[in-house]
Amino acid sequence: MPASPLRLGVNVDHVATLRNARGGTMPDPVRAAHAAIAAGADGITAHLREDRRHIRDADVERLMREIDRPLNFEMAATDEMLGIALRLKPHAACLVPEKREERTTEGGLDIVGGREHLAPVVARLNEAGVRVSLFVEPEPHVMEAARALGAPVVELHTGTYCEAVIAGDEAKVRAELARLARAAEHGGGLGLEIHAGHGLTVDSVGPVAALPQVRELNIGHALMAEAIFDGLPAAIRAMRAAMAAGRTGSAA
Numbered sequence: 001m002p003a004s005p006l007r008l009g010v011n012v013d014h015v016a017t018l019r020n021a022r023g024g025t026m027p028d029p030v031r032a033a034h035a036a037i038a039a040g041a042d043g044i045t046a047h048l049r050e051d052r053r054h055i056r057d058a059d060v061e062r063l064m065r066e067i068d069r070p071l072n073f074e075m076a077a078t079d080e081m082l083g084i085a086l087r088l089k090p091h092a093a094c095l096v097p098e099k100r101e102e103r104t105t106e107g108g109l110d111i112v113g114g115r116e117h118l119a120p121v122v123a124r125l126n127e128a129g130v131r132v133s134l135f136v137e138p139e140p141h142v143m144e145a146a147r148a149l150g151a152p153v154v155e156l157h158t159g160t161y162c163e164a165v166i167a168g169d170e171a172k173v174r175a176e177l178a179r180l181a182r183a184a185e186h187g188g189g190l191g192l193e194i195h196a197g198h199g200l201t202v203d204s205v206g207p208v209a210a211l212p213q214v215r216e217l218n219i220g221h222a223l224m225a226e227a228i229f230d231g232l233p234a235a236i237r238a239m240r241a242a243m244a245a246g247r248t249g250s251a252a
């Protein structure tokens, strides 16, 4: 049976990180979004952090106005972010955990312990027609919790798997892939749409792309890192090729 299509969402956060290092306007994350779409991105992801360390409010407004592909708006489940999402109504809102002092997103959102706080946030986004995604740890009981909250989508956090790939820890790579596969299968069986992301590179994306329930990968940092040397279109083409090889089982 042919593999189902796998979408690529390009995260432009770290174009804004570079811009903010000097202030001013360059490089422009919205220009990066246009370039990513021209190179074959199916959607754009941007995370408006509470501290605005990379993406800023004006970037999200411009992404909403200027791009003609779905915007996956990553946000903490705060009143401020909910207000922005309800005003702008992006295609999707991905609820992520956020700690002011962290370097990057650490772990998935605690949707079991945080159920009471999250339920009204999910409900209001659902009512507004914004597709809710929950950025979570790949565990079957977490898939059950996402279903109970009424979110149509989960994004499985691939960070621990990617760190194991970088460390060359083969046993941990196998264990983390098995964890991702179990969660994807369980979540897919519950009717959730399965996405995955965080820390993926051309070297680690194949086995995640191979999981048949996974419909979308959101990738940013590695693409921007490669773009410095090869340009963004080439980085996206290389990532798509690695995704396709993993999906179709033609990877070496």
Ligand SMILES: CC(=O)[C@@H](O)[C@H](O)COP(=O)(O)O
Pocket: 011, 013, 047, 049, 074, 096, 103, 104, 105, 135, 197, 198, 220
């Ligand atoms: C939620 C997630 O996995 C990414 O979007 C990540 O948040 C990118 O931004 P940071 O590097 O600031 O964590």
Ligand SMILES: NCC(=O)COP(=O)(O)O
Pocket: 011, 045, 135, 155, 196, 197, 198, 199, 200, 218, 219, 220, 221, 222
């Ligand atoms: N949700 C994951 C994402 O958007 C991109 O994460 P990364 O590739 O920048 O680590």
